[in-house]
Amino acid sequence: MVLKVSMNGDKSRSKALKIAVGLSGVESASLKGDDKSQIEVTGDGVDAVKLTSQLRKSVGFAELVSVSAAGGEKKEEKKDDPKPEPPFYYVSPPFNPSYHYYQAVPSYEYVDNYGPSPPCSIL
Incomplete structure (x- = not known):
């Protein structure tokens, strides 16, 4: 990418x-242009x-002049x-059977405690 910076x-150039x-992802940076007011930055994943x-x-003041794709015109892969x-x-x-749990369902049984005769002899 090429950036124009007022230096x-x-x-201020250095x-x-x-x-x-x-900046992360920058491989190299160099001055470019007649008055050295442009910075050419090469790298991968530069923001x-x-x-x-x-x-x-x-x-x-800085403005973005151009951004080229990875590799650019100079490099041919x-x-x-x-x-x-x-x-x-x-x-x-x-x-794995340990992941499957069996949940027991409680069973309810009716119990008749009274039976044929009442438990209380007074009644």
């Missing part, structure tokens, strides 16, 4: 380069918005024969 001198290189906002806070992906197999876990 007044060497001190500060901008330190900020750009300090352009975060870089631009940090440069605006620390150095001055050599692709070997692609390896076929292995087929997807679903393997079910073995049956």
Whole structure:
């Protein structure tokens, strides 16, 4: 990606380069353009918005000029024969009876304590 930053001198240029290189995913940063007012940043997974906002806070006005895809125009990746992906197999876990619990249902039985004669002799 290329960013245009308003930089007044060497001190602000070095500060901008330190900020750009300090961001995660940045592999390299270099000055570009006739007046060295552009920073070219290369890397993988660089957050352009975060870089631009940090440069605006620390150095001055910064705007995003261009963003190119991974590899860009300079690098050409050599692709070997692609390896076929292995087929997807679903393997079910073995049956484990300890996961299945038997819940006993209580049985209720009617008990007649009185029987044929009442327990109390007074009645």
